[in-house]
Amino acid sequence: MGIIRKMTAEDIDGVLKIERACFTAEAWPRGDFEALAGEESGVIASLVYIVDGKVGGYISGSCICGELEIYSVAVDPSLRRKGVARALIGELERLEKPATAFLEVRESNSAARSLYTSLGFWEFGRRAGYYSRPDEDAITMKKEYKD
Ligand SMILES: CC(C)(COP(=O)(O)OP(=O)(O)OC[C@H]1O[C@@H](n2cnc3c(N)ncnc32)[C@H](O)[C@@H]1OP(=O)(O)O)[C@@H](O)C(=O)NCCC(=O)NCCS
Secondary structure, eight states: OOEEEEOOGGGHHHHHHHHHHHHGGGOOOHHHHHHHHTOOSSSEEEEEEEETTEEEEEEEEEEETTEEEEEEEEEOGGGTTSSHHHHHHHHHHHHHOOSEEEEEEETTOHHHHHHHHHTTOEEEEEEEEEETTTTEEEEEEEEEOOO
């Protein structure tokens, strides 16, 4: 079992390895993760899951006025279906205490859609042609939190 903590500059090589394995054509560049890891405003949160001293997964998002936007969550292919993404989302929710959360997901990404649905998100819309390489619609998902 690993631990979840804030992303730091030392984590970026491990994060990029997972990012490139998961998102190939549309992987975020190093500079985006450097900005996330150096973020001090308190608006943007980025967390890593560390196991055996290595990054096994990460999540990023921002929370403004109780509205959490999840940007990305990804888990090393060798660690999937062990509850890592569920734990990362749970920790982000615990830290940010949102009233609502939103995200977009590729229509074909059935693993992620199942993950979010299992955590109480529901699908409320579609953004036509939101993604490129390959072109695809986004499904928009939302969750509301009770006090
Ligand atoms: C989607 C992703 C983050 C899930 O990570 P994970 O750590 O394997 O997910 P968890 O083990 O926490 O799964 C929690 C629940 O989500 C659902 N789920 C996760 N992966 C699933 C899959 N491949 N098929 C069906 N349901 C799945 C299940 O309900 C699962 O609970 P269960 O294992 O008890 O049945 C991972 O597959 C990944 O990194 N994919 C590539 C990156 C990506 O697409 N990110 C999302 C961008 S929007």
